[in-house]
Amino acid sequence: MKLLLGVALLCWTADMARSMTITTTEGMFEKAKGETVHLPCKFTIAPEDQEPLHIEWIKSPADNQKADQEIILYSGGNIYDIYSEDLKGRVYFTSSDPKLGDASINITNLQLSDVGTYQCKVKKLPGVANKKMQLSVLVKPSGTRCYIDGSSEIGSDFKIRCESGEGSLPLYYEWQKLPNTEKFPAVSFSDLNPSIISVRNATTEYSGTYSCTVKNRVGVDQCLLRVNVVPPSNTAGTIAGAVIGTLCALLLLGLLIFCCCKKHKEEKYEKEVHHDIREDVPPPKSRTSTARSYIGSNHSSLGSMSPSNIEGYSKAQYNQVPSEDFDRTPQSPSFQPTKVAASNLSRMGAIPVMIPAQSKDGSIV
Ligand SMILES: *[C@@H]1O[C@H](CO)[C@@H](O)[C@H](O)[C@H]1NC(C)=O
Numbered sequence: 001m002k003l004l005l006g007v008a009l010l011c012w013t014a015d016m017a018r019s020m021t022i023t024t025t026e027g028m029f030e031k032a033k034g035e036t037v038h039l040p041c042k043f044t045i046a047p048e049d050q051e052p053l054h055i056e057w058i059k060s061p062a063d064n065q066k067a068d069q070e071i072i073l074y075s076g077g078n079i080y081d082i083y084s085e086d087l088k089g090r091v092y093f094t095s096s097d098p099k100l101g102d103a104s105i106n107i108t109n110l111q112l113s114d115v116g117t118y119q120c121k122v123k124k125l126p127g128v129a130n131k132k133m134q135l136s137v138l139v140k141p142s143g144t145r146c147y148i149d150g151s152s153e154i155g156s157d158f159k160i161r162c163e164s165g166e167g168s169l170p171l172y173y174e175w176q177k178l179p180n181t182e183k184f185p186a187v188s189f190s191d192l193n194p195s196i197i198s199v200r201n202a203t204t205e206y207s208g209t210y211s212c213t214v215k216n217r218v219g220v221d222q223c224l225l226r227v228n229v230v231p232p233s234n235t236a237g238t239i240a241g242a243v244i245g246t247l248c249a250l251l252l253l254g255l256l257i258f259c260c261c262k263k264h265k266e267e268k269y270e271k272e273v274h275h276d277i278r279e280d281v282p283p284p285k286s287r288t289s290t291a292r293s294y295i296g297s298n299h300s301s302l303g304s305m306s307p308s309n310i311e312g313y314s315k316a317q318y319n320q321v322p323s324e325d326f327d328r329t330p331q332s333p334s335f336q337p338t339k340v341a342a343s344n345l346s347r348m349g350a351i352p353v354m355i356p357a358q359s360k361d362g363s364i365v
C-alpha cells in the first residue's frame, strides 16, 4: 500500500522538482486584530523522498525570551493542534488533504499575542524544507473622540483636539471643515501634533462642523465636532448695542442718499425746463434711480455685517428697519430686503467682518 502511494507520488512529482521545495515566497503578513490570516505554504516532493510526510508549524513569539511553540502538526495522516493554549481552536490547515502539497494554515480572530515569526517545516525524508514568515497584528483606530479644549468665545484662544481611543502606531490624523468645499480658516496646525488645531483670537469664521479622520495601516476611524464661536456672554449687551447702532447708521445713510438724489434730480429737472420749454417734460424717473442708489448703499452697509451675525441677532428686527423705509418708497418690488438671505449676501460680494469691527462702527454713531 505504502509502495503504491510512493509510486503514485513519484509519478506525480517526478518532473516538478529534483528535491523537496517550498514554493511559497511571501514572507510578510499584516492584519487587523480580529481578522483571519492565511499563511501559505505549498510544497513539492522529490522522487527520492520516500518516508511518511510530516508537516509542522512553529511560532517564534515577537518576545524572543519566550520559547518557540508548536502550533499545528500533520503526521501519519493525522492532524494535531493541541499544543498552543493561545491558538486553540483558531488554527487549521486550509487544505482538506495537506499531503497533496499544501501545508497552508489559517489563523482566525487574530490577537496581538499572535505577532511573531511562523515557520512551516515539511519533512519527507530524506527531503526537508522550511519557510519562515512574519505576522504582524495591528489594531484598527477606534473610539476616536473630537473635543474643544478651551472656551470657544470670540477673541479667545482654544484648541480642537482629536484623540483615538485605540489603534496601532503610526496613526495619521487629518482634519477637515465640512462641507469639503468650505474653505478652511487660516489655522495653525501644531507641527508636533497634527491631531490638534490651535485657534487664536477666534472669530465666527471658525464656526462649523469639523471632521477628524484617523488612519493607520489597517483601518480608519472618524469623529465629528460642531464648533460654535459665540460672543462672550458678558459683552452680549455691547454687541446688541453695536448692532442697533449699525442699523441706525444704515437708516441715516439711506435717508441722506435719498435726499441728495432727490435734490440732484430736481436741479436736473429745472435745467431741462429752462433748456426747452416747449417740449413735454418726461415724468421724473427720479423714484427709480433713487430707489436704486438706496439699494446700492444698503448693500454695502449690509456688507459690514457678517451673515452669521444676521442669523444670530433677531433677523426680524433687522429686516424691519429697511422694509419700513421701503414701504414709503413707491418702487420697492425690485428690492425686497426680507428676501435677501445671508448666503446671498456673501455671494453678492459682501465681506463678512467680525463683531469687534462692528462695535467700532457702532461707536461712531
Ligand atoms: C483562510 O482565510 C482567508 C482569509 O485570510 C479566507 O479567504 C479563506 O477562505 C480561509 N480559508 C479557509 C479554508 O477557511
Ligand SMILES: *[C@@H]1O[C@H](CO)[C@@H](O)[C@H](O)[C@H]1NC(C)=O
Binding pocket: 155, 201, 354, 356, 357
Ligand atoms: C483679535 O482680532 C481682532 C479683530 O480682527 C483684532 O482687532 C485684535 O487686535 C485681535 N487681537 C489680538 C490679540 O490679536
